[in-house]
Amino acid sequence: MSALLKVGEVVMRFGGVTAVGGVSFEVGRRSICGLIGPNGAGKTTLFNCISGIYRPTAGRIAFEGQDITGAPRHRMAGMGIGRTFQNLALFRTLSVRDNVLAGAHSRGKSGFAAAAFRLASARREEEEAEERLRPLLSMLDLAGVAGVPVAALPFGTQKRVEMARALIGEPKLLLLDEPAGGLNHSEVDGLAGLLLDIRERFSLSILLVEHHMNLVMRVSDKVVALDFGKKIADGTPAEVRADPEVIRAYLGEEAVQHGRAA
């Protein structure tokens, strides 16, 4: 079966800066792919190309066999691609429940006009979203804070709200930008289990940009490593961890000579 996501020779330049210099990789169906690399390697830029925030300077991105290169970000949820943001993008004064339901609206197929006139199709979509809401909140341990404004919640909880908002649209691909950023040890442990559960429960694929190496290596089926905008490794976590280029990128030449793993 063909890959869910195919990134082909993607280039992204900002003026004279080549942030991504011709990167290709694939994400398989129902798989978890970690995207790693030192600061400035091009991870977020590539992520933004995939999620429609940037139109790549060159290259092709295909999702379920369809060319989505340069497709606008507001179409992503409808196509089956959900994402979270490094610095969270929630409606801070709204409740958890309303934030999560907002994710269902961005995916809605009946469109703005139908919603505005509350046509039957839009009403049905709302009812379906309400039905998905309860099990989703309980899976993400948010049921007890459903009515609480997001701003009043700890950062780790807010991150789960963002994940729930992406999941209520029932994506086939979930893009997570540094989900472990700002979490403590036990929260990262919980996150690892949660990501594996989400993959099983929703039969989806996850592409995750993450600095927390332990988490990436624990949950990923494969890992893609970038450095200076180029792919330097692509393989199982064990292969990538032992790759001399990866060790050099993270720890420098001396570490390679001493055979230290990243």
Ligand SMILES: Nc1ncnc2c1ncn2[C@@H]1O[C@H](COP(=O)(O)OP(=O)(O)OP(=O)(O)O)[C@@H](O)[C@H]1O
């Ligand atoms: N909008 C932009 N304009 C100019 N240069 C940019 C822009 N965005 C990113 N860059 C440059 O592109 C390179 C890659 O940046 P990017 O943020 O994608 O790396 P990253 O791997 O996500 O880094 P980090 O781990 O620190 O988030 C860097 O040199 C960065 O300075």
